[in-house]
Each structure stands twice: as structure tokens, then as C-alpha cells.
Amino acid sequence: MFENIVGHEEIKKVLSNAINNNGILHSYLFIGEEGIGKKELAKEFSKAILCTSEEDRPCDICKACREFNTNNNINFSAINEEGSAIKIDQIRNMQNKIAEKPMNSNYKIYLINDVELMTQEAQNCLLKTLEEPPEYIVIILITSNENKVLNTIKSRCLKLYFNNLTNEEVKNILENKFGIENTGNSFLTAVGGSIKKALLIKEKSSEYEQIDKLFDIIKKENLVNFINSASILYENKDDIYNFLDYINILLENKMKEDTYSASKYANCIFIVEEVKKRLRANSNYDMSIDYLLMNIWKEINSEGSSRY
Ligand SMILES: [Zn+2]
Missing domain, CATH: 3.40.50.300 (P-loop containing nucleotide triphosphate hydrolases)
Structure with missing residues (x-):
């Protein structure tokens, strides 16, 4: 049944x-x-x-x-x-x-x-x-x-x-009921077992792809170019908390993939959390995003790890 x-x-x-x-x-x-x-x-x-x-x-x-x-x-x-x-x-x-x-x-x-x-x-x-x-x-x-x-x-x-669905179950539902394939690990972690969230993210998949891209270029581009590539964050105030959660998941995945730089990515998560706090405290939006991008870029491109 x-x-x-x-x-x-x-x-x-x-x-x-x-x-x-x-x-x-x-x-x-x-x-x-x-x-x-x-x-x-x-x-x-x-x-x-x-x-x-x-x-x-x-x-x-x-x-x-x-x-x-x-x-x-x-x-x-x-x-x-x-x-x-x-x-x-x-x-x-x-x-x-x-x-x-x-x-x-x-x-x-x-x-x-x-x-x-x-x-x-x-x-x-x-x-x-x-x-x-x-x-x-x-x-x-x-x-x-x-x-x-x-x-x-x-x-x-x-x-x-009810328990949250496992990533495998979410994948199964998305493929069989909604015809959505190619769900990567970051995506499945981001949806945290919720089909509703998965559909919301899929609806905005081009936005999330732009965030993926930011992390592809962060080591290749200088700070100004990096910030100029991040209009997605400046222009989507309503979705910013979802985007920030998604960034954290990307960072967590990077920590696992690149253990040599794990502490840098961990520091970036602190930066993301700090930005969430600022936004909740009604700090200036654009300045908070500036802060986010600048500090993440610096952290990833620094020689050693600055905080520890
Ligand atoms: Zn019947």
C-alpha cells in the first residue's frame, strides 16, 4: 500500500x-x-x-x-x-x-x-x-x-x-515524478530532504548555476572582476538567505574535496554567517554583500589561513 x-x-x-x-x-x-x-x-x-x-x-x-x-x-x-x-x-x-x-x-x-x-x-x-x-x-x-x-x-x-527524505529518495522523486535529472550532491544537500525546496531551487536553477560559477572563478579572477560577476547576489535580495545557505553547502563540499585548504573554506563559512547576522540586523544590503565577496575572495586567495 x-x-x-x-x-x-x-x-x-x-x-x-x-x-x-x-x-x-x-x-x-x-x-x-x-x-x-x-x-x-x-x-x-x-x-x-x-x-x-x-x-x-x-x-x-x-x-x-x-x-x-x-x-x-x-x-x-x-x-x-x-x-x-x-x-x-x-x-x-x-x-x-x-x-x-x-x-x-x-x-x-x-x-x-x-x-x-x-x-x-x-x-x-x-x-x-x-x-x-x-x-x-x-x-x-x-x-x-x-x-x-x-x-x-x-x-x-x-x-x-516524518523523517526528512534521504538524498537518494529526493533524487528518486525528482526523477520519477518531476522528470528532473542531473541532481548533483550540492543540490541535494541544499534541499535538505525537502521536495518543495528542490522544486523552488530548480525553478531558479539558472540563478544557482551563477553562484556555482562564482566559486569556479574565485581563484582565477581578481577581486574587482569577481565582485562584478556577482550581480546575482546584489539583485536578489528576496532570495539571499537561500543563496547564502547554498554558498555554505558549496563551501562544505569544497572542504571535503580540497582538504589542504579546508581551513580557508571553514573561515568562509564564518564570513557567510557573519553576513547573515548583519542582514538580520538590517545592515545596508549592498555593503553586506561587498563585505561577503571581498572577505571570501581574500580568504580563498590568501597565502596561508588568516584567522588561525
Ligand atoms: Zn477504490
């Missing part, structure tokens, strides 16, 4: 056992980083619960599955943030609908995405349903920040912790 979802083997086992042994609980809490497949698995699990096939659920053939796949299964609803929060009115609406029995099914399922965005009132309101759910109700809560979920809610749910 759930073969089409990569990774999360333990959790898939728990959920398929629940389906096969009629052990479906009223409330689940899926916890883990963004972009690793929590929502996808929650939907497959929901589809399997509603599927009317005798075996191999979800079958993707029965009426319930077909309706599910076209977002028309009335026994399944997803609740997402409105504006930047999930508000108490949305939960009250849900509760009104929960009172109505499912149609042509033994179950009715609600999936709440990004539970960390629920207001305190909304969470307290939801608690009432979790405390006394009608027998046919299954509620799946999804969060990437468990700390923002009330303990009283957590204690009512079966908590399932």
Missing part, C-alpha cells in the same frame, strides 16, 4: 495496518519538515479509507476513488489557511458539517493543513471535536511546527513523526 509515495516506510506500515485491520483512529497528527510528503500521504490514506474495494486499497477504480482523484469525494474535505491563519470560523463551519453523517460511506475525513497556523481560539474549538468525535469521523492534522500545536490537541491524536 502507498507504493507511489517515496520513503516514510514505518509510517506507511502503521497506516496500512490501520486500514487492513479496521483500526482506523479518529485523529492523527503528521509532524515533519515542509515538502517531504506528509500531505500526499495523508491524502492517499484518506482515499484508502474511503475506497470501497475489498482489497488493494486505494484501488483508484471504484467510484469513491475516482471521485477522490477529481476532488469530488464529498466525504473528504481539506482545510487550509485563509489569509495567513486558520480561523475559528473555519473550524466552526467544519463542525457544522461534521454533524451530518457521511454519504455512501462509513467515514468522513477532514484534513487540516499547517495546523501551526491555527489561532489559539481555533485550536481550542477543534479540541471539542477531538474530544468527542462522531464514530464516522477521521481528522488528519498536518504540521511542520509541533511546538505551535496545543498539548491538549496533541494528546488526542496519534502522532506520526
Whole structure:
């Protein structure tokens, strides 16, 4: 079951056992980083619960599955943030609908995405349903920040912790589901097991390639040319923290490849971190990037290591 979802083997086992042994609980809490497949698995699990096939659920053939796949299964609803929060009115609406029995099914399922965005009132309101759910109700809560979920809610749910995907799993998903190939190690490390991040980076792949290039030329070009080649950093203020994280990963890889200069690259990581601090403290943007490029260039092109 759930073969089409990569990774999360333990959790898939728990959920398929629940389906096969009629052990479906009223409330689940899926916890883990963004972009690793929590929502996808929650939907497959929901589809399997509603599927009317005798075996191999979800079958993707029965009426319930077909309706599910076209977002028309009335026994399944997803609740997402409105504006930047999930508000108490949305939960009250849900509760009104929960009172109505499912149609042509033994179950009715609600999936709440990004539970960390629920207001305190909304969470307290939801608690009432979790405390006394009608027998046919299954509620799946999804969060990437468990700390923002009330303990009283957590204690009512079966908590399932999702691990980040491995680089191998990310590679597999990108190739098979998105047709993205040639994912190098820096790239896979940069995405840190998140498909969402991988797609974001791929969308901006030409920008990331320009950053790769900067590190190809850093030893060949003089400081002025190096800085002139770095317009990508000056012009993309919105992405700068992602770019800086990416630079750190490049530096870490270089440390491994070139152990002789490892301490220089390590010093560069300190410089990157210093620049992040300056930017967070609202230092002048261009000057912070100047500082970054100048100091990294000097460090890499220095005779020995300057700091130690
Ligand atoms: Zn089915």
C-alpha cells in the first residue's frame, strides 16, 4: 500500500495496518519538515479509507476513488489557511458539517493543513471535536511546527513523526515524478530532504548555476572582476538567505574535496554567517554583500589561513 509515495516506510506500515485491520483512529497528527510528503500521504490514506474495494486499497477504480482523484469525494474535505491563519470560523463551519453523517460511506475525513497556523481560539474549538468525535469521523492534522500545536490537541491524536527524505529518495522523486535529472550532491544537500525546496531551487536553477560559477572563478579572477560577476547576489535580495545557505553547502563540499585548504573554506563559512547576522540586523544590503565577496575572495586567495 502507498507504493507511489517515496520513503516514510514505518509510517506507511502503521497506516496500512490501520486500514487492513479496521483500526482506523479518529485523529492523527503528521509532524515533519515542509515538502517531504506528509500531505500526499495523508491524502492517499484518506482515499484508502474511503475506497470501497475489498482489497488493494486505494484501488483508484471504484467510484469513491475516482471521485477522490477529481476532488469530488464529498466525504473528504481539506482545510487550509485563509489569509495567513486558520480561523475559528473555519473550524466552526467544519463542525457544522461534521454533524451530518457521511454519504455512501462509513467515514468522513477532514484534513487540516499547517495546523501551526491555527489561532489559539481555533485550536481550542477543534479540541471539542477531538474530544468527542462522531464514530464516522477521521481528522488528519498536518504540521511542520509541533511546538505551535496545543498539548491538549496533541494528546488526542496519534502522532506520526516524518523523517526528512534521504538524498537518494529526493533524487528518486525528482526523477520519477518531476522528470528532473542531473541532481548533483550540492543540490541535494541544499534541499535538505525537502521536495518543495528542490522544486523552488530548480525553478531558479539558472540563478544557482551563477553562484556555482562564482566559486569556479574565485581563484582565477581578481577581486574587482569577481565582485562584478556577482550581480546575482546584489539583485536578489528576496532570495539571499537561500543563496547564502547554498554558498555554505558549496563551501562544505569544497572542504571535503580540497582538504589542504579546508581551513580557508571553514573561515568562509564564518564570513557567510557573519553576513547573515548583519542582514538580520538590517545592515545596508549592498555593503553586506561587498563585505561577503571581498572577505571570501581574500580568504580563498590568501597565502596561508588568516584567522588561525
Ligand atoms: Zn477504490
